Amino acid sequence: MNSSPNRLVAAHIWVAFIAFAVAAVMGAWQMLVRSPIDAPLETAETYFVSVTGHGALMAYVLPTLFVMGFGYYVAMTALKQPLPGLRWAWAGFYIAAIGIVMAVVTVLSGQATVLYTFYPPLTGSVFFYLGVLLVVVGSWIWVAVMITAMMKWKRANPGAAVPLAMFATVANAILWLWTTAGVGAELLFQVLPASLGWTDSIDAGLARTLFSWTLHAIVYFWLMPAYIAFYTILPKVAGGRLYSDTMGRVSFILFLLYSLPVGMHHLFMDPEHGSGFKFLQMMLTALVTVPTLLTIFTIGASLEIAARLRGGKGLFGWVRALPWDRPMVLAAGFSFIMLGFGGFGGLINMSYAMNSMIHNTSWVTAHFHLIFGGSVVIMYFAIAYHIWPKLTGREARSLTPIRVQLWLWFVGIVITSFPWHILGLFGQPRRVSSFDFANPEIAYWGPWTTVSAIGGFIMLAGAALFVWNLATLYRGAAADRTMSYAMAVHQPREVPRVLNGFGLWNTLVAVLMIVAYAWPIAQFFFLDTYPAPVQRVDVGG
Amino acid sequence: MDEKRIVRSELRWVFVVAAAVTLMLVVIVATTLANALHPPSNVETIDPATLHIAGEFTEANLGTQENADGTVTVRLIATQYAFVPRCLPVPEGRPVSIRVTSPDVIHGFIVAGTNANTMVVPGFVAELTTEFDEPGDHLMPCHEYCGLGHSNMWAVLRVVPEEEWIPDANGRMTCELVP
Ligand code: HEM
Ligand SMILES: [Cu+2]
Ligand SMILES: [Cu+2]
Numbered sequence: 001m002n003s004s005p006n007r008l009v010a011a012h013i014w015v016a017f018i019a020f021a022v023a024a025v026m027g028a029w030q031m032l033v034r035s036p037i038d039a040p041l042e043t044a045e046t047y048f049v050s051v052t053g054h055g056a057l058m059a060y061v062l063p064t065l066f067v068m069g070f071g072y073y074v075a076m077t078a079l080k081q082p083l084p085g086l087r088w089a090w091a092g093f094y095i096a097a098i099g100i101v102m103a104v105v106t107v108l109s110g111q112a113t114v115l116y117t118f119y120p121p122l123t124g125s126v127f128f129y130l131g132v133l134l135v136v137v138g139s140w141i142w143v144a145v146m147i148t149a150m151m152k153w154k155r156a157n158p159g160a161a162v163p164l165a166m167f168a169t170v171a172n173a174i175l176w177l178w179t180t181a182g183v184g185a186e187l188l189f190q191v192l193p194a195s196l197g198w199t200d201s202i203d204a205g206l207a208r209t210l211f212s213w214t215l216h217a218i219v220y221f222w223l224m225p226a227y228i229a230f231y232t233i234l235p236k237v238a239g240g241r242l243y244s245d246t247m248g249r250v251s252f253i254l255f256l257l258y259s260l261p262v263g264m265h266h267l268f269m270d271p272e273h274g275s276g277f278k279f280l281q282m283m284l285t286a287l288v289t290v291p292t293l294l295t296i297f298t299i300g301a302s303l304e305i306a307a308r309l310r311g312g313k314g315l316f317g318w319v320r321a322l323p324w325d326r327p328m329v330l331a332a333g334f335s336f337i338m339l340g341f342g343g344f345g346g347l348i349n350m351s352y353a354m355n356s357m358i359h360n361t362s363w364v365t366a367h368f369h370l371i372f373g374g375s376v377v378i379m380y381f382a383i384a385y386h387i388w389p390k391l392t393g394r395e396a397r398s399l400t401p402i403r404v405q406l407w408l409w410f411v412g413i414v415i416t417s418f419p420w421h422i423l424g425l426f427g428q429p430r431r432v433s434s435f436d437f438a439n440p441e442i443a444y445w446g447p448w449t450t451v452s453a454i455g456g457f458i459m460l461a462g463a464a465l466f467v468w469n470l471a472t473l474y475r476g477a478a479a480d481r482t483m484s485y486a487m488a489v490h491q492p493r494e495v496p497r498v499l500n501g502f503g504l505w506n507t508l509v510a511v512l513m514i515v516a517y518a519w520p521i522a523q524f525f526f527l528d529t530y531p532a533p534v535q536r537v538d539v540g541g
Numbered sequence: 542m543d544e545k546r547i548v549r550s551e552l553r554w555v556f557v558v559a560a561a562v563t564l565m566l567v568v569i570v571a572t573t574l575a576n577a578l579h580p581p582s583n584v585e586t587i588d589p590a591t592l593h594i595a596g597e598f599t600e601a602n603l604g605t606q607e608n609a610d611g612t613v614t615v616r617l618i619a620t621q622y623a624f625v626p627r628c629l630p631v632p633e634g635r636p637v638s639i640r641v642t643s644p645d646v647i648h649g650f651i652v653a654g655t656n657a658n659t660m661v662v663p664g665f666v667a668e669l670t671t672e673f674d675e676p677g678d679h680l681m682p683c684h685e686y687c688g689l690g691h692s693n694m695w696a697v698l699r700v701v702p703e704e705e706w707i708p709d710a711n712g713r714m715t716c717e718l719v720p
Pocket of ligand 1: 023024025026027028029030031034051052054055058059062115116117365369372373374377429430431432433455456457459460463
């Protein structure tokens with residue numbers, strides 16, 4: 001890692017994965033606490049401290065830092081120009097890093113045991129929220145750098161099509177800016193004043209509504225690096241071409257449009273909203289499946305091209321001809337399988353009525369470990385493995401530890417999340433530290449919980465091997481440092497303006513958000529609402 | 542492969558996807574209407590600071606009440622770290638309305654293995670109506686984190702067969718937990 005821009009990328013990715021490794025240890029321990037097996041240090045307090053830490057590290061730190069690092073890398077390699085504002089980018093990194101340390105120390109000292117979703121009127125130490133806010137501020141700098149980089153490139157290349165990898169990265173940056181507005185408003189106007197002692201009550205319904213604004217879109221922010229890899233790296237590694245560049249652009253635009261005005265599907269079971277807006281947002285939620293299904297088709301077709309070039313035959317027989325020994329291809333295969341299972345579960349979550357069977361049960365935890373921890377994070381691994389030789393200048397000494405690691409993660413996720421889904425259907429609540437398995441009504445949950453805990457430890461082994469691989473494996477032959485992205489079958493030199501920028505789409509997002517959220521938020525100022533007394537978890541009993 | 546063919550194949554797929562999504566929505570809407578499933582959406586506010594002093598949720602009013610028309614209303618409070626009352630009797634196979642609110646923080650209400658499920662948000666009364674068909678005790682854990690005692694916040698919903706359903710003169714019914 002000789003040059004500073006490469007160090008910038010590596011620094012982000014290391015912080016992301018160190019946070020991930022720490023959180024993985026916490027996760028495995030939590031699995032034990034929930035199971036009939038005794039765990040060391042098992043108390044309600046340690047459990048919820050751990051869940052707060054695990055949730056915040058996995059949901060906020062890992063993806064945000066990974067997306068930032070990968071985004072900087074794409075901006076340099078896809079646009080083939082130096083990163084504008086390198087100093088700003090480093091400033092963003094340090095701001096985020098300070099925030100992470102602040103939040104983690106506060107959580108571990110038991111001053112902010114409020115879980116990563118905050119849910120006031122529970123209120124912890126102000127340093128936890130400030131820490132999270134600093135991470136967000138750091139990521140806003142990233143957003144600015146991404147947009148600047150694209151504009152600069154467009155000026156230098158008038159009329160040319162922005163490379164798909166960068167187009168998608170900027171789509172994600174804009175999505176993120178919109179996404180953070182909800183939780184940002186909640187923190188600034190409600191939670192921080194309460195945690196500073198300036199206010200002594202808080203409107204819990206409004207807080208949940210603002211948080212829901214963020215809660216779905218953030219999932220797509222997490223997901224985007226995986227999709228960027230599917231469209232712009234995977235087809236090339238598999239030995240083929242991207243089926244359609246245009247469909248890629250359309251999908252990323254649809255993600256931007258439809259991942260935002262749907263957050264109220266997290267509030268289906270909430271009493272502070274009427275059925276009208278719940279129904280509207282459920283309809284919009286159904287539309288989010290469109291870009292995902294488009295992606296599956298386009299990537300499937302791209303892989304078929306690769307496989308047939310390698311001599312693959314038959315209607316589906318070509319699948320066997322893909323180079324499964326290459327980590328990126330193997331990881332993408334696992335990712336698709338998990339996305340398939342997870343997508344099916346997601347349809348249940350999404351439907352207005354079926355949701356009441358599983359809302360806030362272990363089903364939900366199982367679902368997002370499968371999709372986010374599984375499909376998405378395995379692609380984070382694959383991306384890191386792919387760009388590490390280019391950052392370090394060295395190839396991996398062997399691919400075997402990488403393959404073993406991907407298998408461990410996949411098997412671990414499956415063994416963890418399948419029993420977890422079933423426990424959810426039995427009605428096992430999430431976010432509960434211990435169960436009285438002596439109670440005959442729930443005794444039969446015990447064995448399922450144990451199996452799931454075993455899966456958790458397989459995942460932990462996968463997490464440890466991953467960090468080990470990154471740290472020690474890249475000492476092989478000198479590597480070619482140039483990063484090249486997949487070409488489309490028809491690589492466009494120019495594309496229509498609407499598919500080359502975000503002006504129009506930003507306006508449309510604004511319109512959709514007004515339709516979806518204006519009244520649900522405004523109602524709290526018209527209704528006779530009663531705020532709830534702030535309850536501090538960090539001072540006194 | 543020429544570009545036109547690629548675009549055509551993509552468009553065909555878009556059509557299939559659109560049809561599938563539409564079908565899915567129709568199924569969801571139809572089943573929702575047919576089963577009259579309505580997640581709690583009553584948007585009814587209440588002052589969490591005073592609800593124990595006056596009105597519907599004072600202690601004397603909590604618990605199970607049979608109404609004149611034979612339907613049943615259950616009123617309860619979710620508070621750190623217990624449901625009040627801790628045992629809720631309901632008749633088998635009759636419509637039951639559950640009304641629940643919180644004087645402190647956010648809680649969750651679920652009857653394990655059924656579709657009775659709602660968030661309990663301070664400042665709002667959550668109401669849901671359903672029927673219970675399986676006699677016996679059903680666990681009722683709080684399903685949203687509400688503080689360090691959250692894991693111990695469990696109650697029981699007892700589904701009582703019609704022949705054992707004998708409310709008192711005021712239509713009230715209570716039950717005891719076997720320790
Ligand atoms: C070694 C791997 C992992 C294990 C064993 C594990 C285990 C767990 C457990 C036991 C819980 C608490 C469940 C509850 O109390 O309801 C949990 C929560 C959670 N996990 Fe993981 N997990 C792992 C990896 C991941 C990954 C990779 C992600 C995402 C990138 C993730 C994200 C989360 C989130 C967001 C929560 C929710 C916290 C909350 O409810 O407040 N986990 N995990
Ligand atoms: Cu969502
Ligand atoms: Cu609780």
